Every structure is written in structure tokens, then in C-alpha cells.
Amino acid sequence: xxxxxxxxxxxxxxxxxxxxxxxxxxxxxxxxxxxxxxxxxxxxxxxxxxxxxxxxxxxxxxxxxxxxxxxxxxxxxxxxxxxxxxxxxxxxxxxxxxxxxxxxxxxxxxxxxxxxxxxxxxxxxxxxxxxxxxxxxxxxxxxxxxxxxxxxxxxxxxxxxxxxxxxxxxxxxxxxxxxxxxxxxxxxxxxxxxxxxxxxxxxxxxxxxxxxxxxxxxxxxxxxxxxxxxxxxxxxxxxxxxxxxxxxxxxxxxxxxxxxxxxxxxxxxxxxxxxxxxxxxxxxxxxxxxxx
Numbered sequence: 592x593x594x595x596x597x598x599x600x601x602x603x604x605x606x607x608x609x610x611x612x613x614x615x616x617x618x619x620x621x622x623x624x625x626x627x628x629x630x631x632x633x634x635x636x637x638x639x640x641x642x643x644x645x646x647x648x649x650x651x652x653x654x655x656x657x658x659x660x661x662x663x664x665x666x667x668x669x670x671x672x673x674x675x676x677x678x679x680x681x682x683x684x685x686x687x688x689x690x691x692x693x694x695x696x697x698x699x700x701x702x703x704x705x706x707x708x709x710x711x712x713x714x715x716x717x718x719x720x721x722x723x724x725x726x727x728x729x730x731x732x733x734x735x736x737x738x739x740x741x742x743x744x745x746x747x748x749x750x751x752x753x754x755x756x757x758x759x760x761x762x763x764x765x766x767x768x769x770x771x772x773x774x775x776x777x778x779x780x781x782x783x784x785x786x787x788x789x790x791x792x793x794x795x796x797x798x799x800x801x802x803x804x805x806x807x808x809x810x811x812x813x814x815x816x817x818x819x820x821x822x823x824x825x826x827x828x829x830x831x832x833x834x835x836x837x838x839x840x841x842x843x844x845x846x847x848x849x850x851x852x853x854x855x856x857x858x859x860x861x862x863x864x865x866x867x868x869x870x871x872x873x874x875x876x877x878x879x880x881x882x883x
Contacts, residue, residue, distance in 0.1 A: 603669035608684070610691075613715050619688055619697035621708050623654075623715070624663035626672050626682040646681050648722055651731040653680035654757075656709065656740025658764075659825075660792030662690045667737060680733070681720070685712045689796040698807035700796060702837050703739050703769065703849035706747040713747075713756040731758045738872070741765030741864075742851060748862065749854035762864040764872075767855075769846035772872045773826050782871045787823050794820055797832060812836070 608624035615621060628646075653675045657665055663684040675682045687701040688708070701708065713732070721730040734757045736744035741762035748755055766772040776786040797804065797819055808814065812835050822828040830842040839845040855864075866873060 603666070605664055606669060606672055608663055611683075613711055615697070615708060615711055617697045617699060619695065619699055620693070621688055621712065622686045622691045622693070623712060624684045624686060624691075626676055626684075628673070628676050648720070649730060650679055650681050651733060652716055652720060653682045654712065654716065654732065654734045655682070655684045656734065656736040656744055657684065657687065657690075658738035658740060659703075659789055660690065660796070661737065661740070662686050671735075683716065685709065689800055695800045695803050698804055698809060698836075700800075700836065702833050702845070703742045704746070704839075704845060705837060706743045706750070709743050709747050710756075717756050732756065733759045733761070735761040735763060736765065737763045738765065742769075742849060745851040745854065745858070745862075745864075746849075748860060749851065749857035752857060752859040755860050757860060759860060760858075760862040762862065764866055764870055765851070765864060766872045767850065767852035768873065769849040770843065773842075773846060775872055775874065776825060783824075785871050786825055790822055790825050790828050793825075793828050793832075794822055809836075 607627040607629065609627050611623045611625060613621050613623065655668060655671065655675075657663075657668070661667075663686055668684060672682050672684070685708070688697075689695055689700050713734075716732060721732065723729045734744055736742070742765055744757075744760055745762055745765060745767075748757065748760060776782050797816075801816060804814065805816065814835065815831060819828065819831045822831060826842055829845055834840070834842050834845040837845065839848065868874065
């Protein structure tokens with residue numbers, strides 16, 4: 592049922608955001624999209640108009656991390672974001688490099704094995720958007736990762752332990768085992784269609800930045816762009832592009848570094864993990880589920 596929900600959620604109206612740009616240590620740039628809620632009110636002339644909802648700086652923050660090709664207008668956010676706002680959160684979505692409609696500023700995209708950009712976002716939110724009350728209580732920061740976003744968040748939480756900048760977390764549809772997940776995406780016609788769909792999204796990101804990437808190839812790295820644009824599975828794409836960009840020896844080496852099923856015990860903050868029994872990447876009988 593999971594894939595069938597996509598078009599249904601897509602019927603929800605698009606969201607309005609206020610964008611904030613963050614510079615990264617390598618000269619790149621990522622963006623945070625802050626949700627702008629509005630309500631219908633009657634003006635002095637009796638006409639119905641939209642009015643922006645005032646959000647107090649003392650309210651807790653919910654940071655969402657999208658899936659592998661997701662962004663702030665992804666269909667699942669059209670329901671999740673308004674719900675989070677309705678229960679009292681200021682809501683932000685972290686857009687990965689190359690997925691927010693802006694050109695790259697450094698020859699680096701994103702992958703499931705590195706969370707530096709997440710750390711940059713959390714540090715910025717903590718320093719610019721949080722406050723401490725007169726009694727010493729600080730505003731709470733909750734993070735929720737969907738699919739690959741859950742992988743990045745779980746890796747961050749495991750690495751930082753009690754020093755995490757996040758007070759609580761939710762991991763939704765996380766692929767806990769990338770090696771098993773890559774095989775599951777090839778197991779039947781439906782999963783192969785999903786695999787091709789996700790891969791096509793990554794190929795489009797590379798194509799959109801093709802000239803810049805080729806003009807700024809790191810030393811010792813070679814890209815076969817003709818082969819990359821022909822990729823129809825995540826494994827072939829990751830072998831041809833991702834593992835080279837991020838310095839992994841092979842696709843399996845990249846997947847092993849991205850797998851977090853053995854790191855869950857290192858998480859030291861309250862965390863809720865939810866996976867659908869029919870998840871097409873890591874279903875109920877998939878490798879790693881038994882660890883719970």
C-alpha cells in the first residue's frame with residue numbers, strides 16, 4: 592500500500608515557505624525552508640483574505656529531512672508539515688544540495704553516508720532560531736527523517752550520542768541495511784519500477800549540474816556522464832557516480848558505510864522509528880528488522 596499513497600498525498604495543496612541559505616565549510620550552500628502558515632480572515636471591507644500565522648520564537652522546532660530525491664514540496668510533506676505546525680512546532684525542511692532549484696557552488700552533492708550538512712543545519716538552528724528562557728529552559732529541537740533522511744539522522748544520532756543537538760527524533764521508513772535494500776529493490780516488477788523512478792531523480796540532479804561537475808572534478812576522480820545518464824537502478828548509479836564522488840572503494844563499500852542497523856544502540860536521545868510492513872526497500876521480512 593505504501594506506493595499507492597503517493598498520488599493521494601500529492602492532492603494536498605503546495606506549501607508556502609520562507610527560504611534561508613546556509614554556507615558550508617567546503618564553499619557549498621544548502622537551504623532551510625521554513626513553513627509559513629496562513630489562515631483565512633475577514634478584512635475591514637468584509638472580504639476573505641489570507642493572513643500569515645504569527646509563530647512565537649519560543650515554540651519548539653521540527654526539522655524534517657527528505658528522502659533520497661525529496662525536497663520541501665515532496666508530497667509527504669504536504670500532510671506532515673501542517674500537522675507538525677498545528678501541534679505547536681515551527682517547521683523547517685532541509686533541502687539537499689542540488690534539490691532546491693539552485694546551481695551548485697561546490698562540486699559535491701549528497702549521499703546517505705555523510706551528515707556534515709545536517710550538522711551545519713542543526714548548529715545554525717541552535718544558534719539563530721532557539722532561545723533560553725529566564726529559568727534556563729531552552730527551546731526544544733526535534734528532527735524527523737524520511738527514508739534516506741532517516742539514515743542521515745540515525746547516523747548523526749549514533750555518532751553524537753549524548754552530545755546531539757537534537758532533543759528527540761523520529762525515523763520514518765529508514766533503510767537500516769543498504770546492502771539488503773539494494774537487493775530488495777530488484778526483487779519484483781513493482782520494486783524495479785520504484786528503483787528506476789528514484790534513480791531517474793538522481794540522474795536529473797546530475798544532468799542539471801553536468802557542466803559544473805565536469806569542470807570541477809576532484810583530483811583522481813573520473814565520471815562517465817554518458818553511462819551515468821543511462822543508469823536505471825540505484826546500484827548502477829551509485830557505482831558510476833556516488834561512490835566516486837565520496838571516495839568509496841565500491842558501491843558495496845558505500846552501502847556498508849550507509850547501513851545503520853548496528854549503530855542503533857549508540858543513540859542516546861528519545862527516538863521513535865517507524866517502518867511500514869510493506870516498505871518496498873526494507874519490508875517486514877527484510878534484513879535488519881529483527882533488531883528491534
